[in-house]
Amino acid sequence: MTTASSADHPTRRDFLFVATGAVAAVGTAAAVWPLVSQMNPDASTIAAGAPIEVDLAPIAEGQDIKVFWRGKPIYISHRTKKQIDEARSVPVASLPDPASDQSRVKEGHDQWLVVIGICTHLGCIPIAHEGNYDGFFCPCHGSQYDSSGRIRQGPAPANLPVPPYQFVSNTKIQIG
Amino acid sequence: MSGPSDFQLTNPALKWIERRLPIMGLVHSSFIAYPTPRNLNYWWTFGAILSMMLGVQILTGVILAMHYTPEATMAFKSVESIVRDVNYGWLLRNMHASGASMFFLAVYIHMFRGLYYGSYKEPREILWILGVIIYLLMMATGFMGYVLPWGQMSFWGATVITNLFSAVPYFGESIVTLLWGGYSVGNPTLNRFFSLHYLLPFVIAGVVVLHIWALHVAGQNNPAGVDVKTEKDTVPFTPHATIKDMFGTSCFLIFYAWFIFYMPNYLGDADNYIPANPGVTPAHIVPEWYYLPFYAILRSIPNKLAGVIAMFSAIIVLAFLPWLDSAKTRSSKYRPLAKQFFWIFVVVCILLGYLGAQPPEGIYVIAGRILTACYFAYFLIVLPLLARIETPRPLPNSIADDVLAKSSGKAAPMVSTIIAIMVAGGLLFGGAQSARAEDQDVPPSVKWSFAGPFGKFDRASMQRGLKVYKEVCSACHALSYIAFRNLGDPGGPGYSTAQAAALAAEYKVKDGPNDQGEMFERPGRPADYFPSPFPNEQAARVANGGAYPPDLSLITKARSYERGFPWFIFDFFSQFQEQGPNYVSAILQGFEDKPPAGVTIPDGSYYNKYFPGHAIKMPKPLSDGQVTFDDGSPATVAQYAHDVTTFLMWTAEPHMEARKRIGLQVFVFLILFAGLMYFTKKKVWADAH
Structure with a gap:
């Protein structure tokens, strides 16, 4: 098929071919990078994902609100004493995704539960105040979360994640 | 196949x-x-180059479509956000925009090669006609693609070209309304053009498959124009043709990269950086360079319908070429007369391209008519006649004989051809630029830190420029494409993220609605854009004596002036791109209290030496001592103009430093790669010659 057959310098010829092929491979890989990288969030999307502040004062005990951060719904629940007690009385080791209630709230602000309201099964939005555990119920495939946002029953593999946030004052949090 | x-x-x-x-x-x-004739020269590598360009255009186009919004109020802005915000968006857009020009350049070389070597003759008529169909599809695709950025040239190009169909008797108006989807070019037009611009490249790809199929049935033509007779006349496609095509392609990539990284706006029109305005037509409507010869033919016919027919005939006539030229000898190498007429025809096409960019007046119209006549005469008179009267030189017996005979000096004609093509190409490219002939002073060329292949922005100058903008320009001019966060971007004015955030906080930004459903003001954040001084265009006009102060984000790319022949050719090599900044800086310094004798300036306007027509609605904005600089730079108008222009060059192209830096890396790589390909090709072909 090929006819290149200079038997005199086989090694030099092979080196040339390998070098050319290697440079071509490097060039192709470098050219593919921008084509893939452009799919990542652009600069304006990243800038729009900056932290947000949420005022907690208007949320009465037993109520919850939904805010959006980076396009994700965040549930902020003002939990009742009963909800907190329920969440703390269950043995941690018996949970599918063991985590204590204390580890999911900020110390001294035990009544505030802040979780990303996206079911860890397949991304539906669970409904608050529903289900058997005084927490969240996902209507898509029946996952149930307790008043600490922990998975208790159903196909979801993990607890509702807690987003990065901090209290800037007693009644104000910054998410992000 | x-x-x-x-x-x-x-x-x-x-x-x-x-x-x-x-x-x-x-x-x-x-x-x-696949056996390929062993005497093919490098003009035959343009088939491979074209395949690559089609691939590049489809790939970059599909990606750009992921970020583009085909909607009249958002299209222009979405293109700007591609080049400003999307990762490597500036690169992808430059590749696609320059890629169109490279695609056409390659197709013209490919077509002229076919013309010279008689590649359309029996048995390759269908192959040739498929090529003409591809070319027509390319023209339609290129035109619709140019409309998508929705700048002034996009809009008015779409208006003019669709109006060609209004020349059709009886049905003209209905056809045009059908094309527009409205009573004028507007959002429905943009939307369908986007849809078709996405569709047609795949149609082209389909016809290319047919084109290659037909090619592989008939076999390739070759410079000698004699048929393949024995196996000695051919070499296998791989590795011989493959490696040669790859070497040709890598050289073409170097040329292509020159535009992508160093001259991205050389082939474009500054007016297309002004958002589409249905109320104002640009002073000179000029299509992209690759349509110019046909545009010249259109304009040289004084009758509307006849002009349109002539323009389309100029392309359709190509399809009849196999029958117009009935000479048995294929290659012009062996046709002494046909060869001369071929080169005259090439020059005619280039001159037509030059005329297409000139204003349609005076000598240009007459020259256009003569050259139009020459164009058609070549196909309809010269070629049929030559087939009957010309005595061709004897052909070589076989391709192998041709290869052996060629060992003696053939460099000279090649070199002269290349020079001719380069001069011609330069003329044609530059023709597009040189349309704005005005009787006025040309802005002086200023020495800019950002000029040239290694140019960088002067950070101190940009920071001073921002100060001038904030304290003076921002009273009337918006800067709406720049967010405060951009001030902290790499390659920008060199502020830290914290400084950019502090600067943002100085501004009040309207936000809302809040929980009560009311709009409210809050301090600016880094993600906010510079607020505009007026809520809308009408408010701006009322406050400025009827004139609308343009947004300054793109001003240094949206303004230009004619460079003229032969400067635009030198500009290609020197990478001169600074017409915009020269103009802006000249305008700021070009005010004179008293207009020269004989010039009257209407009330409410001011004399400016460099403004087209000299009567500008903007009063002299800057005077010495108006802005104080902390770094001890002189408080002079010249310094202000220089600094604010530097700042505005950055706002127009925030990624310019990245473009030039990556450009250098790409060049080093491509030159290394082309060198390796050259030696690899020599090795592979060592025993074939």
């Missing part, structure tokens, strides 16, 4: 597939074992 193959597989799995779908045999017979 070339009949039964002796392709044999040993791997049982591959055999199993091959029995059911003989795709490997097809690839083998079409692109590996």
